[in-house]
Amino acid sequence: MEMNNFGDEIIMFAKRTKNLFPPIVKDCTYRLLVNKMTWVLIVILLLPCLFGIVIYNELGDEREYEMQDGDKVYLFPDDNGNLVPLHIDLRENFVNQSDLFNISFVAIILAILFSSELINEEYTQKTMQLLRTTPIHSFEILLYRYIAGVLCMFGILGIYSIIFYLTTMMGSGQHGIIENLDVLLLILKVLLLESIAFMGIFCVFTIYFNRPFLIGIAYWIIWESIVSGQNYQKLTVTHYLNSILFDSTKEMSWDVVASDYSLVNSKNDIIATEPLTAVLIIVIIAIITLILGTRGLSNRQF
Amino acid sequence: MSIRLEQVTKNYGNVQGISNISLEIESGITGILGPNGAGKSTTMKIILGLSRPSRGIVRVDGNDPFTDWKLKRKFGFVPEYDCFYEHMSGLDYVAYFLRMHDVDKEEAEKIARKALSELGLDEAMERKINTYSRGMRQKTKVARATVFDPDILIMDEPFQGADPTTRGILMKKMAEWAEKGKTILISSHILHDVQSMTDNIMLINNGKMLAYGDRHEIRKLMDNIPRPISIVPLKKGNLRNLAKRMLDEKWTKSTTIDEDNNELTVETDQSEEVYMELPRILRNEKISVQRIYSEDDSLDSLYEKLVEGAQWK
Numbered sequence: 001m002e003m004n005n006f007g008d009e010i011i012m013f014a015k016r017t018k019n020l021f022p023p024i025v026k027d028c029t030y031r032l033l034v035n036k037m038t039w040v041l042i043v044i045l046l047l048p049c050l051f052g053i054v055i056y057n058e059l060g061d062e063r064e065y066e067m068q069d070g071d072k073v074y075l076f077p078d079d080n081g082n083l084v085p086l087h088i089d090l091r092e093n094f095v096n097q098s099d100l101f102n103i104s105f106v107a108i109i110l111a112i113l114f115s116s117e118l119i120n121e122e123y124t125q126k127t128m129q130l131l132r133t134t135p136i137h138s139f140e141i142l143l144y145r146y147i148a149g150v151l152c153m154f155g156i157l158g159i160y161s162i163i164f165y166l167t168t169m170m171g172s173g174q175h176g177i178i179e180n181l182d183v184l185l186l187i188l189k190v191l192l193l194e195s196i197a198f199m200g201i202f203c204v205f206t207i208y209f210n211r212p213f214l215i216g217i218a219y220w221i222i223w224e225s226i227v228s229g230q231n232y233q234k235l236t237v238t239h240y241l242n243s244i245l246f247d248s249t250k251e252m253s254w255d256v257v258a259s260d261y262s263l264v265n266s267k268n269d270i271i272a273t274e275p276l277t278a279v280l281i282i283v284i285i286a287i288i289t290l291i292l293g294t295r296g297l298s299n300r301q302f
Numbered sequence: 303m304s305i306r307l308e309q310v311t312k313n314y315g316n317v318q319g320i321s322n323i324s325l326e327i328e329s330g331i332t333g334i335l336g337p338n339g340a341g342k343s344t345t346m347k348i349i350l351g352l353s354r355p356s357r358g359i360v361r362v363d364g365n366d367p368f369t370d371w372k373l374k375r376k377f378g379f380v381p382e383y384d385c386f387y388e389h390m391s392g393l394d395y396v397a398y399f400l401r402m403h404d405v406d407k408e409e410a411e412k413i414a415r416k417a418l419s420e421l422g423l424d425e426a427m428e429r430k431i432n433t434y435s436r437g438m439r440q441k442t443k444v445a446r447a448t449v450f451d452p453d454i455l456i457m458d459e460p461f462q463g464a465d466p467t468t469r470g471i472l473m474k475k476m477a478e479w480a481e482k483g484k485t486i487l488i489s490s491h492i493l494h495d496v497q498s499m500t501d502n503i504m505l506i507n508n509g510k511m512l513a514y515g516d517r518h519e520i521r522k523l524m525d526n527i528p529r530p531i532s533i534v535p536l537k538k539g540n541l542r543n544l545a546k547r548m549l550d551e552k553w554t555k556s557t558t559i560d561e562d563n564n565e566l567t568v569e570t571d572q573s574e575e576v577y578m579e580l581p582r583i584l585r586n587e588k589i590s591v592q593r594i595y596s597e598d599d600s601l602d603s604l605y606e607k608l609v610e611g612a613q614w615k
Contacts, residue, residue: 126385
């Protein structure tokens with residue numbers, strides 16, 4: 001009987017989606033994109049792209065190349081003086097710089113900023129009180145805001161990654177850019193999963209804590225940065241993102257080892273998680289955060 | 303559509319919001335009156351399900367408003383404070399909340415347009431809310447709360463910041479909604495406005511409900527509080543004679559002469575008797591009067607006695 005009720009509720013939520021989803025996501029997306037802080041972060045993100053352009057100019061026309069099947073393949077000398085395709089070097093630069101030290105921190109700040117704008121700001125402006133007097137379930141209030149947050153976060157980071165990929169790889173010419181699209185797709189996949197997990201986590205912080213920004217930064221530094229390199233790293237999101245990166249780069253026959261992604265414990269055993277399991281765990285984390293967030297919203301009193 | 307509160311208490315930590323309030327509100331207009339911090343907004347929030355009572359039971363149409371989100375379909379809420387998506391136009395704002403009621407886009411826009419137009423916002427409805435005057439904001443709040451035809455309207459200081467025209471429009475609308483059988487709960491500091499709309503009031507102070515019901519009936523129950531009855535003689539010279547004569551009667555508690563206004567005020571706890579006896583006394587004393595009146599059961603007076611006077615229980 002309860003299962004039936006639950007099923008009915010799900011069907012009802014699904015039916016209401018066509019009326020609830022578009023206006024909420026439209027409004028939330030607008031608010032996120034006109035937020036000045038969003039643009040400050042976008043400018044910060046674009047700085048490495050400028051750096052890529054500078055490197056390209058420095059390389060200038062000194063590059064050597066050879067023709068392969070009608071494509072111009074640019075070359076550079078490796079440590080032994082042998083000429084190897086330039087795109088192999090550049091793609092590693094792209095992955096390393098897109099990796100957790102560069103884009104991830106901005107991604108975290110974006111997630112904190114967005115969750116705060118989507119939820120905390122509605123408490124401040126008291127629009128949340130109005131929403132709580134309308135026939136919309138707390139789950140719907142949170143879910144559509146969460147989706148808008150994920151879309152904006154992934155949209156911004158994704159577009160940035162494409163620009164960054166192009167500026168980094170353009171030194172290797174059209175051949176290098178096309179040859180390494182799978183690397184770009186890998187980064188986009190990781191960014192999407194990162195957006196899915198961290199938006200959920202920071203939404204929960206925003207709902208349960210009065211100072212979500214401080215809690216979020218503390219969480220990032222203590223949990224995702226310090227614990228993620230230790231024995232208990234399976235309790236962090238970063239571990240699962242690293243596992244996906246590690247597995248995929250290995251699949252692409254890159255010369256990588258688990259310790260490159262801190263996927264080893266204190267005994268130097270590899271503790272990487274299977275990529276499919278990692279994706280599932282990230283999705284489960286997102287679902288748990290939505291459930292916790294819904295509970296928090298429902299119980300919040302005004 | 304009934305609202306029932308049974309021994310409801312709400313505490314905020316050590317601070318008491320409301321204490322042991324029991325009442326049943328039926329359709330029509332009910333005014334909630336009380337000074338700032340009396341517990342009016344807390345009472346409204348508990349009825350709306352925005353806050354959960356620390357003790358007691360709240361039922362709206364037999365359901366708990368805090369947990370039953372579908373019940374919110376029946377509520378229209380006009381908050382005291384501004385709560386807008388300032389970047390939206392008035393039309394988008396009202397339509398947005400209609401969409402939250404599961405109304406499709408075209409229909410929502412059509413209904414929102416009509417509601418805003420009825421409240422005189424034809425010109426402004428497509429402008430952004432952050433350009434609106436206070437009156438326009440007030441009308442937009444009311445339009446948002448009433449546009450989906452709710453059964454229960456809860457309005458916290460709906461006339462705040464409204465100019466006389468806006469106030470007139472809103473009062474007319476409220477009278478129309480009440481006639482349609484809606485349950486309307488209104489809090490206002492402007493007692494005159496409430497008095498002109500309803501006799502049914504709830505008086506609250508320091509979180510405690512002092513009185514609830516018809517204001518005339520409430521006043522009748524307050525027999526132990528002297529009621530002032532003012533007499534204005536035609537001739538000013540009659541004031542002192544009349545005051546002396548009135549003091550001979552056992553029901554006179556005190557008399558006050560106001561020479562400037564040519565007025566004698568008799569304080570009594572047996573007003574019915576005064577009204578019965580006064581014509582005889584005046585006839586015997588050969589005193590003609592131009593006016594006898596008592597403003598005592600006006601809302602102002604009732605409010606003053608109940609809220610500011612601790613003597614009545």
